[in-house]
Structures are given as structure tokens and as C-alpha cells.
Amino acid sequence: MGAPGQSVKRQRRYLGWNCCGRRGELEFHYPRTVKKTVALLRRPSSLAVAGGTSFIVKPRAEHLVDLTRLELNYIRDKKTEVLIGATTTATNISESQVLGRLASGILCAASSIIADTQLRNVITVGGDIACRYIWANLPPALMVLDARLKIVGSKERVIAIEKFFKSRLQPGEFISEVIVPKKSTKGKGAFIKFSRTKSEYSLIAVAVYAERLGKKTSVVRVAVSGNTPPTRIKAIEVGLQGKVITEELLERTTMKAVTQLQLTESYIFSEDYRRELLGTLLKRGLKKVLMGG
Ligand SMILES: Cc1cc2nc3c(=O)[nH]c(=O)nc-3n(C[C@H](O)[C@H](O)[C@H](O)COP(=O)(O)OP(=O)(O)OC[C@H]3O[C@@H](n4cnc5c(N)ncnc54)[C@H](O)[C@@H]3O)c2cc1C
Structure with missing residues (x-):
């Protein structure tokens, strides 16, 4: 079935990716360090996997690189920012007391109405941003808080979430953290x-x-x-x-x-x-x- 909200042209591509037969086996990798993850993702045939809920195996993918062993499932309350690790789940975000205090708990509200309970238990903030779907809840909620993304790869860089949607990740890069500045969450x-x-x-x-x-x-x-x-x-x-x-x-x-x-x-x-x-x-x-x- 096609995804709601997509045009017919995009829908066909969606179906094609889901149904196209791949030749060869898919190899799963479970790296425990960022360095190893970056090295694995640098191959053109590699694809990152977080919650795996919108996972579409591209025809040329041979290596699936799991991000969930990198200990990026955290919400850290710092002096001027709140840091959310990329594999923090929608459930963890919706239940976070720290995030509940920011801007009337807008991130908790946005997370708590994504899909259903089972899906929220595995959907990650990094995946919700990186999949770039038009229906994603967390990107607009993070945009109004002026959030930034930490991207790791051959170099580490921090970009505004809005800029992420106007650019591409380079081979080897992935989102490791979402940074929410406290000064833009007081209202x-x-x-x-x-x-x-x-x-x-x-x-x-x-x-x-x-x-x-x-x-x-x-x-x-x-x-x-x-x-x-x-x-x-x-x-x-x-x-x-x-x-x-x-x-x-x-x-x-x-x-x-x-x-x-x-x-x-x-x-x-x-x-x-x-x-x-x-x-x-x-x-x-x-x-x-x-x-x-
Ligand atoms: C029935 C249903 C309803 C849904 N409704 C909504 C909704 O209303 N609102 C909403 O926001 N979401 C909704 N979702 C969830 C959304 O469509 C995606 O499935 C989800 O956000 C993907 O997150 P994930 O962690 O499972 O990512 P994955 O499926 O693991 O990955 C998705 C893509 O992002 C890439 N990726 C994942 N993590 C990273 C990272 N850290 N850095 C770089 N790339 C990465 C992967 O390579 C892949 O291309 C729904 C899902 C379903 C199945």
C-alpha cells in the first residue's frame, strides 16, 4: 500500500522500494562505537537503521547499520540546553519530565500522538527527522524550539534543524543528537x-x-x-x-x-x-x- 499524502509518482517509487526483489543477502551490523558506525555507513551500499518502522530497503543496500547499540537513548538536562540522543524513542520523549517543562511540553505532546503505543516504543527521534516524511510530528515541534542537530561523520557538525531539511547527509554521516536550547523554550x-x-x-x-x-x-x-x-x-x-x-x-x-x-x-x-x-x-x-x- 502507498503512503498517505504522497503523490502518485512518489507512491510508485515507495511501492517499488518496498516490493522490489533484491539480489544477495542483507548483512546486519551492530556497531558499538561512533567511529565504527561512520566507517560502515561510508559504503554506498550501507543504510542506517534505528526504530526500523519506515525502513525501506533500497535496491542497492547490502549493509544495514543498526544505531541502537551506540548508547544514544538519553535525555540530558544541561544548564543551557537539553540534549536528546538520536535513538531516544517517541515514548521516552512523551514521558520525559525534563521535556515536559519546555514550552508547555510541546515535544511530549508531539511524540505522544505519533502512530500507536507499539510503534512509539521503537520510533526514534533521529529516525523521525532523517526519514524526511511530510507527516513527521517531531520536525515542526523541534523547528519552533530552534533545535539543532549534531551530525557525526568524518567531521562533527551542528546544524539548525531547518537547514537539515534543505541539505543532504554526506556518506558516513548520521544524526547523533538533538540539541534544544533552553532560552528558546521559556514561552x-x-x-x-x-x-x-x-x-x-x-x-x-x-x-x-x-x-x-x-x-x-x-x-x-x-x-x-x-x-x-x-x-x-x-x-x-x-x-x-x-x-x-x-x-x-x-x-x-x-x-x-x-x-x-x-x-x-x-x-x-x-x-x-x-x-x-x-x-x-x-x-x-x-x-x-x-x-x-
Ligand atoms: C502506521 C504509522 C503511522 C505513523 N504516523 C506517524 C505520524 O503521524 N507522525 C510521525 O511523526 N511519525 C509517524 N510514523 C512514524 C514515521 O513514519 C517513521 O516510521 C518513523 O519516524 C521512523 O523512525 P525510525 O526510528 O523507525 O527510523 P527507521 O525506520 O529506522 O529509519 C528511517 C530512515 O531514517 C534513517 N535514519 C534513522 N535514524 C537515523 C539517524 N540517527 N541518522 C541518520 N539517518 C537515520 C534510516 O536510514 C532510514 O532511511 C508512523 C509510522 C507508522 C508505521
Whole structure:
């Protein structure tokens, strides 16, 4: 079966990858050090595996490199940041008291409504980001917290999560850690997912974060996925930042931004319906954070 939200062209590729017969055996590797993992992943025929829930064996894959023995399943509360290891599961994130204190617990909320309990027990934060699916919950929630990713490979580098979605990993590279700066989590956050059934893929996911200074907003960050690949909606952020929020301003700014947004194809709902729905969910999230409603 194809994946919801994907265009017909992409769906065929999805089916092809799932069903195409591979020649030869797949070899599993369980490295215990980052150095060994990088060396294994450098081969063009290698593929990283974390939770294995969206694992699609590419035709040329011969080596599957398991990341779960690297002791990257942790949530560390540091002075200025919270560090989340790449193989930390959605369940661990949703139950974390440390993360529950950041931005109204937006990461816990986003994790707790991914798929179902069994899947959340194995889905990892690194996998949810790296698979780059349009329905992913954690990327938009991490985007509004200005999170960064630690990428290890021949060199170690740290990039903003937004930049990750505009770039590619180099051979040998993988995400080892998510860094959430505490200074960008002091305000309020909200996460809303819309799907046909509770455990199904998000058709739209909306993440909102805001801080206030007196009656005016001082910071507004908004990101969505589902209708588009995970992305910030700067038009709403700029339109609402430094303003006294009224229903009228919120309505006007949101609907203008939604009208201009380029949506990906969907065979489930019409574009008009999805645009309308996205506007409604964005306004709901913004109202919750900015007007307490
Ligand atoms: C029925 C169903 C419904 C779902 N609904 C949702 C939903 O609504 N929202 C949501 O967010 N998710 C949802 N998911 C989960 C999502 O589609 C992916 O399956 C999941 O996020 C992948 O995580 P994983 O740890 O299992 O990664 P894997 O399946 O192990 O890997 C996925 C890809 O990422 C790569 N990878 C994994 N970890 C790393 C890393 N650390 N560095 C670099 N590359 C890496 C792998 O090579 C592979 O290409 C759903 C899944 C199912 C089956």
C-alpha cells in the first residue's frame, strides 16, 4: 500500500522500494562505537537503521547499520540546553519530565500522538527527522524550539534543524543528537495533529511557540508538516511578532499566509479543503498560545 499524502509518482517509487526483489543477502551490523558506525555507513551500499518502522530497503543496500547499540537513548538536562540522543524513542520523549517543562511540553505532546503505543516504543527521534516524511510530528515541534542537530561523520557538525531539511547527509554521516536550547523554550507551545484515525499518519501537523513582553508578543514561531515538508511559516511569524494580538489580526495574518503556501499533492483531500483545514488548525494553535483559548 502507498503512503498517505504522497503523490502518485512518489507512491510508485515507495511501492517499488518496498516490493522490489533484491539480489544477495542483507548483512546486519551492530556497531558499538561512533567511529565504527561512520566507517560502515561510508559504503554506498550501507543504510542506517534505528526504530526500523519506515525502513525501506533500497535496491542497492547490502549493509544495514543498526544505531541502537551506540548508547544514544538519553535525555540530558544541561544548564543551557537539553540534549536528546538520536535513538531516544517517541515514548521516552512523551514521558520525559525534563521535556515536559519546555514550552508547555510541546515535544511530549508531539511524540505522544505519533502512530500507536507499539510503534512509539521503537520510533526514534533521529529516525523521525532523517526519514524526511511530510507527516513527521517531531520536525515542526523541534523547528519552533530552534533545535539543532549534531551530525557525526568524518567531521562533527551542528546544524539548525531547518537547514537539515534543505541539505543532504554526506556518506558516513548520521544524526547523533538533538540539541534544544533552553532560552528558546521559556514561552508557551502548542502542537496539533490532524489524521483520519488517531494512530494514522498526520495529514496536517501544526506547531506554535510564542513569548510575550507585556501585552505584545516578543517571539512567535510557527511550523507545519503534512501539507508541506516540515517548514516554518515566516509570514505568520513576522505578521504577529511585536503586536498586540486580536482575533482579527490573527485571522487576517494566518489566512494570508495559508493562501500563499505551496502545498504538496494529495490524493485524499482536495487542495481547497486542506488549505481551509490548515488555516483552522493554525488559528487554533495560535489562539491557544497567544490568547489562552
Ligand atoms: C502506521 C504509522 C503511522 C505513523 N504516523 C506517524 C505520524 O503521524 N507522525 C510521525 O511523526 N511519525 C509517524 N510514523 C512514524 C514515521 O513514519 C517513521 O516510521 C518513523 O519516524 C521512523 O523512525 P525510525 O526510528 O523507525 O527510523 P527507521 O525506520 O529506522 O529509519 C528511517 C530512515 O531514517 C534513517 N535514519 C534513522 N535514524 C537515523 C539517524 N540517527 N541518522 C541518520 N539517518 C537515520 C534510516 O536510514 C532510514 O532511511 C508512523 C509510522 C507508522 C508505521
